[in-house]
Amino acid sequence: MPGEPRDRDDAGRARSGRPRDALGRPLPHGSPGEPRAPEGLIRTPGQTLAEAQQLLDAGRPFHAHEVLEDAWKTGPDDERDLWRGLAQLAVGLTHVLRGNLPGAATLLTRGARSLGTAGPAAARHGVDTAGLVAWGDRLGEVAAAGAPPDPAPPRLTLPPRGDEEHTRPR
Template sequence: MNEEPTGGARDRDEQGRARSARPRDGLGRPLPYGAAGVARQPEGVTRTPEQTVREAQRLLDAGMPFHAHEVFEDAWKTGPAGERDLWQGLAQLAVGLTHAARGNTTGGARLLRRGAARVSAWPESHPYGIDLPGLVAWARELADRVAGEGPPVDPVDPVAEAPRLMMHGDVD
């Protein structure tokens, strides 16, 4: 559904939940009704951790950190409760990059730091081959730069700044 609702009605999905049908760009920003947008990530997809990492990396590499955030969100909602903090922290890193790329440097830095704190508290340093120490270093360094505490990065290029999730960049 890509048409504007009429008569003050709200867009609804197939289950009747309120959900904007406006197309979105690669950073998740709404576009005008009828504009060409980027395909949305399906919600509620159950993936293995390896599939989650692979799909999120593909989206990060394509400059779509908002969409990678949605993949991590699915992992925390459909995966084991004991892994919720891991996937939430990774989602915060992706949405932090999203905000920084949208020009929201304060929100971007805050979310990057929050995500870095959450994943640095994870008891393993390389769950599913994910390079948590490398991600923490990436997030803190980018947060410092977008907050004006390092070389400027305005605007943030989501492709150039995309992190590598795996230790050796291998997500296959």
């Protein structure tokens, strides 16, 4: 409501304390919402990827975006494009599921571009850069054309050797 004070974190930065639904949309104060990943948590790259994948698979890409965004903000500079690209792909998928196709197309394309410049950081953490860039580009093109794309979540990492069936995003 206009004129009401904004929620703030301990450092005084604006942070919404409102609960959110599975797609990250704010709900009224006091409503039951989806559990949120704690913000600013430093995870290992493996923990980040595993938690984000679990959230994507559960149909909660907005929450996966928050986990990936923590890695983007707290990780080393040489990994910034990796985490930014993954976070943008997750929020692009969020927009697909919310029905915002123009926003989805923009973020999916931007995420694929960022991930395409991730360099050795992606390989170091087993991220399927080629598959994710192709997935983001394909989904972005379909969304840009105004058709609802298949919202199946991508696989973030390459499978262990010998599991060729799952080498491409679903």
